[in-house]
Amino acid sequence: MFEQGVKDIQKLKKIAKEIRKDILLMLNKAGSGHTGGSLSAVELLTALFFAKMKHDPKNLTWKGRDHFILSKGHAAPLLYAILAKCGYFKHEELFELRQLGSRLQGHPDCKLTPGIEVPTGSLGQGLSMANGIAMALRLDELSGRVYVLLGDGEVQEGQVWEAAMTAAHYKLDNVCAILDNNRLQIDGWVEEVKNIEPLAAKWEAFGWNVKEINGHDFRQILEALNEVELVKGKPSIIIAHTVKGKGVSFFENKAKYHGVAPTNDELELALKELEEGIK
Template sequence: MKLVNDAGELRKIARDLRVDILKMLAASGSGHTGGSLSAIDILTALYFGRMNHGPNIPKDADRDIFVLSKGHGAPALYAVLANCGYFDKSHLGTLRQLNSMLSGHPYSPSTPGVEVSTGSLGQGLSMANGIAMALRLDKRKGTVFCMMGDGETQEGQIWEAAMTASHQKLDNIVGILDNNGLQIDGWVRDVKGIEPIGDKWRAFGWDVIEIDGHDMPAILSGIDKAVAVKGKPCLIWAHTVKGKGVSFMENKASFHGLTPTQDELAKALVELSTT
């Protein structure tokens, strides 16, 4: 795909993708709104600004690969994939319906562009490691990007995988922590605190790059720096806001698994049209 390097242009794409996400979720009536909106700026930077990929080379051996370990952010991924041309945008209106190609969580057999199935939290980083190990054995130049939720790091398997990546000295994997601070039952710090999270990743042998996950230039330079790290894995620790871009959804745990009503959708679209 032809990539965009201009942060302003990428911001506009992200805004349009937010519209797609909200329409998709309002139509389906179920799905995860908050975590899709917190992740979308980073996904936009990856898919439209940095990753070597495209629907014309879906199985290219040297492509970059993205794994959405926080699989409930599927609407964000679907909006990105549709706008990249992996499938027709009309499918977005079928999210979560019987016989739709868009399952509630990423399901690789049915959705073009989805590399592995995720949704059960904690397993994506291990799978991403496995893909990175295969790429290294084959001397391929692709990078594997794996996005995790902050609540997801409560899963023990994340830390098993973090150890594996550093032990194997995988420098072709980039972890991304979508640190929006909220999980289903409330603030992560109240449910089961994960701090000091940056220190934890460093202690597990990772380089850590801390960014504002909604600041497009910071995201782009964070990706560039992370890809350049040699001899060890790197985590982009992205501070994000759950529900980002829609004022009445921001920092609301209730919008983890809630979708907008038609009224809320209309209000949200007005807000987004003025940004």
């Protein structure tokens, strides 16, 4: 049984390290998949699933639960590693990722995978769905919150801003977006491909409560999650500054590892680094 509401940051760090190892192992086994953007959001999802969110892996339809949507669906390996650790399915299933007949599709498929609520993968659509769930929760007078993880490159999609307007217009204060601002997309630095800054000012102008943090610092993540929950009358976004490929020196800040899985040699070195820490 997994432990919920973990307050001990050392414990969260230990979980994050195990999640990183699982991501690398499953991607290596699959031979393809998105390494960089999975590693950049490990602390964010670890904090959500092990410290913050109300959820029950044994009762998927529990009405009192909080909801999570991986709008940047290509970080599916991260979400799968988290869900397995929480007990939504067995750990060994992780190594079926992307294989024919597996419940773990290349991008999240809610029809197949326990713990996944909506289908994502085509970018820019998760926030709209989060709004829909938030509206339903409000109608049903349920207190659950809806968390949605966006990529930074992803906000180049126009639908994100349509949804940003909707959430503000309907005052969906039960929506909390988290933006994994790792500054890289497939073609290179976001700033060079198509600049999205000033990010905080944009979201503020769209009527959102904005909080900026270091997305690898558990203390900051948890404080931000608790703080934005108190803001009423508007949705909140936590802009989390992160490092793509975080935790493995030769993956960090490399656009190349957006969509490439570790080779056997890379895996060996990476696991060693994770154990000993980057020198």
